[in-house]
Amino acid sequence: MKFVIAPDSFKESLTAVQACSAIAKGARAVFPRARLVLAPMADGGEGTLSVLLGKGGRPRNATVSGPMGKKTAASYGILAGGRTAVVEMAQASGLGLIAPKKRDPLRASSFGTGELIARALSGGAEKVILTLGGVATSDAGTGMAGALGWRFLDRNGWPIPPGAAGLLRLEKILPPEDPRALSRARFLAACDVNNPLLGPRGSARVYGPQKGATREMVRAIERAFARFSGIVRRDLGKNIAALPGAGAAGGAGAGAAAFLNAELRPGIELVIEMTGLRAKMAGADIVLTGEGRIDGQTRFGKTASGVAGAAKRLGIPVVAFCGEVGPGARTARSAGILAFAPIARGPMSAADSLRLAPRLLREAAEETFRMLRPFLPG
Structure with missing residues (x-):
């Protein structure tokens, strides 16, 4: 028998590698x-x-x-060959870098992500894979672009303040005085969701609350994004508001398209391609995936739906483990998920569920395989 174990990380508790290990231990207990x-x-x-x-x-x-604005340690990567860099936005602009009580999506800036890109370019990178997701920011990537020489001015010709609040004062966008470093490189933006910038499925309304935005803040961010997209269209001639993925990472998908001429791609599709997952699935009896939460947003480019979609095309059933099943989770079944397997057992505090996640995932995997044993060959 062949089982493919392809989970994402479980936020704040397990890396993807650790999740693989926990599921594998559960599988070995039943199918050694x-x-x-x-x-x-x-x-x-x-x-x-x-x-x-x-x-x-x-x-x-x-x-x-x-x-x-506080200095932080971050990493970027150089792939084999030395000409392609990977910049993970969450490294410099991640939600986990700010304590929950200090999160402010109106003022958080993606400037540090731009600094990482600048480092990669100065080191000779000719292609940059920018991974968009898990951020504290809602500045449409203007902070990132500002670190690369783009200028964002108010009606008096002064630089706007950082964050979404500054976008409410935006009047003019000017390109870098020396655009050669950006024009020489190719940018590919790997988006963790395919939401547009504006509207009911837009960045502010769907993801603003996750960054600590109140209802009033969400409305302000939506107005800021609408103003921003209008000025981008006027000054740069680009219509970025409705692009799939434009709403990723607090609108950084829109910013990447506008200021880096980046191609926007679903992140999970890119990772599946670069890791050769489809070839690894060949001949598998079942695929196990998972992530921290499965809900109505899962089908919009999240790992569980992407892995399930790849397996579905090969006729392989998929079970998805998760820390929590949220509203709308059933919509993810259309991607090819056979069943959800929540790992929590009984009433449990959030702190305990995070602390015990390795054991909970291993036990959930073991129980799932015991249940499936009569239906699997051998």
Whole structure:
């Protein structure tokens, strides 16, 4: 028998590699002779850098600006060959870099991500894979672009303040005085969701609350994005508001398209391609995936739906483990998920569920395989 184990990380508790290990231990307890193929996954959010470096490459360390301006340690990667860099936005602009009570999506800036890109370009990178997800920011990537020479001015010709609040005062966008470094490189943005910038499925309304935005803040961010997209269209001639993935990472997908001429791609599709997951699935009896939460947003480019879609095309059933099943989770079944397997057992505090995640996932995997045993060959 052959089982392919391809989960994402479980936020704040397990890396994708650790999740693979826990599921594998559960499988071995029931099928000790099965062939297990471990394939850690990511969708453009946290952990994508380590997954892509797992195929060969080396990390580079830097000290850059965090989302609230405080200096923070971050990493980017150089893939084998030395000409392609991977910049994970969550490294410099991640939600996990700010304590929950200090999160402010109106003022958080992606400037540090731009600093990482600048480091990669100065080191000779000709292609940059920018992974978009897991951020504290809602500045449409203007902080990132500002670190690369773009200028964002108010009606008096002064630079706007950082964050979404500054976008409410935006009047003019000016390109870098020396655009050669950006024009020489090719940018590919790996988006963890395919949401547009604006509207009911847009970045502010769907993901603003996850960054600490109140209802009033969400409305302000939506207005800021609408103003921003209008000025981008006027000054740069680009219509970025409705692009799939434009709403990723607090609108950084839109910014990447506008300021870096980046191609926007679903992050999970890119990771599946770069890790050769489809070839690894060939001949598998079942695929096991998972992530921290499965809900109505899972089908919009998250790992579980991407892995399930790849398996579905090969006729392989998929079970998805998760820390929590949220509203709308059933919509993810259309991607090919046979069943969800929540790992929590009984009433449990959030702190305990995070602390015990390795054991909970291993036990859930073992129970799932015991249940499936009568239906699997051998």
